[in-house]
Amino acid sequence: MANRVNLTEERIRTLQPPAKGEVVLWDADVGGFGVRCWPSGKKNYFLFYRAGSGREAPQRRLYLGECGSLRLADARTAARRYLGQIAAGGDPQAERKEIRQREAARLDVAIDAYEKHLTGRGVVNAKTIVATLRRELLKPLGKVDAQTITRQTIVDRVAKLETQKKPGAAQDLRAKATTFLNWMVNAGLLSSNPLAGWRRDRRTRAQRTAQTGRRLEPDEIKAIWRGCSNVAAPYGDYVRVLLLLGQRRKETAFMRRADVDLGAGVWTIPETSTKNGRVHRVPLPPLALAIIKRQPKFAGSPYVFAGAGGAAMTGWSKRHPKLVEACGVAFTLHDCRRTFRSGLTALHVDRDLAELMINHVGEELIETYDREPRWRERLQAAALWETYVETVIAEGGAVRELTAKAM
Structure with missing residues (x-):
């Protein structure tokens, strides 16, 4: 080993960094112990050894600590301790690696x-x-x-x-x-x-028959809409917007004012909030826009449907049963999304456009190459669905079945 010197704190402190590569000083006192210095000026203590006997044994360079953070005397003591373990057949570096792996x-x-x-x-x-x-x-x-x-x-x-x-x-x-x-x-x-x-076990016939989730009937939509007036805000208006827009319940619940362009009538859901990680633009027809506009603002709150004190709306398990009781319809929030999507089909909105409306990802190759947003058609489809909902919820109006003829 070249450059074997009597290492001292002063010698290490004044060691000049090289222009490139590294400088190594080997200690004359403890075999295999030394200091490395890099162009950045970083210096550390290390111990060089062979893991096993003979020249074929693998070489190891064991990091002991940063110069300045670890005293030279303590580094020498650690080196001697490790040399004792090596002499007894140990491999400190391999043991460290095993400990790190167990920790990880x-x-x-x-x-x-x-x-x-x-x-x-x-x-x-x-x-x-x-x-x-x-x-x-x-x-x-x-x-x-x-x-x-x-x-x-x-x-x-x-x-x-x-x-x-x-x-x-x-x-x-x-x-x-x-x-x-x-x-x-x-x-x-x-x-x-x-x-x-x-x-998973394959579903039995009984399980398939008893599967949850359904499309809401027109009279149920009307009852739910009216029941929304009899529950604590903002839950009622939140459910109405779910019915009108058909978006995911959490994305709608955490709708941020900064993402809503009231003038253009567009709600842009950022990729950080959507399930599929893609930006999704949602048309806001007049009734949905009016509901959003009337939500009270809380200082410092980013949410449209804010809960107590402007925080994100919570307490779903308590809020929803009260709405079910108020309207007399047993339904889930996801049924609103199913109803919206099924309604688009009944209104003869083509499948691809309907899937685009609810931000469903299509087949991989189609999604890769077809990036047409079809925005004009989405505006028309949103208006078509809202018009139908308005006919259903109209006071004194007859409940209409969802058909193209009724529209």
């Missing part, structure tokens, strides 16, 4: 890293995905080594949600956990995914 594979650390991965890729629902993993896995299991998570562990968590009559949450956990564990395999944190090959 700890469930809480892995979920944090997964969140950074999703955010870096621009996944719009990254926070929702991570929140599910933390609530359904990290909270009950704790900071365990992810390698100890078995298939049965996840199966039990999913089964518990199903027992609690939460089939949607159960399926959500199954999907998100599978994707998360696949990422861990790809990141080298797991050797295999314990959920690989796990498939």
Whole structure:
């Protein structure tokens, strides 16, 4: 080893950085111990050794610490301690790597890293995905080594949600956990995914018959519209806008004033808020626009349908049953979206345009090459649907079936 010197704090402090490459000073006192210096002026202590006996043993360079942050005497002491471990057959660098891998594979650390991965890729629902993993896995299991998570562990968590009559949450956990564990395999944190090959049971005929979700009938639309006047604001107007625009419930609930152009009658949902990560422009026909305009403003609140104090509207599980009771119609918020989409079909709006209206992504190749927004046609379709709703909710008017002739 060249440049073996009596290392001192002063010698290290005055060591000049090279123009390129690195400068290495080897300690004359402790074999394999030295200091490295780079053009940036950064300096650190290291220990050079062979992991094993003989010249064929792999060479290692073990980082000990930054010069200035770690005293020379402490660095020498650490080097001697590691040399003792090496003499006994140890490999400190390999042991460090193993510790880092175990740390990275700890469930809480892995979920944090997964969140950074999703955010870096621009996944719009990254926070929702991570929140599910933390609530359904990290909270009950704790900071365990992810390698100890078995298939049965996840199966039990999913089964518990199903027992609690939460089939949607159960399926959500199954999907998100599978994707998360696949990422861990790809990141080298797991050797295999314990959920690989796990498939949902095929739905039985009874389950298909009892499936939830439906299109609202005209008399139900009328009853719901009237019932919206008898519940606490802003929930009633929020549901009315769902019926008129057919957008996703969360995207509508978190509608921001900055995204609404009242003059042009356009609501632009940014890519950070949409399910598919694409900007979506929604036409606002007169009735929907009037409802949005009449919402009270709260200082500092960005939301159109703001809750108490201007915060985002919450309390869905309490608000919706009150509306159901007020209108006498058992329905879900997603039924409003189904009704809108089904209504467009009944009004002879072509399939591609109807899907565009609710921001559904089409076939991959078509989406790649066909970027025509069809804005004029979307304006016409939105106006057509709103006109129909107005005929349904009209005071004293007969409830009309949804047909092109009725329009």
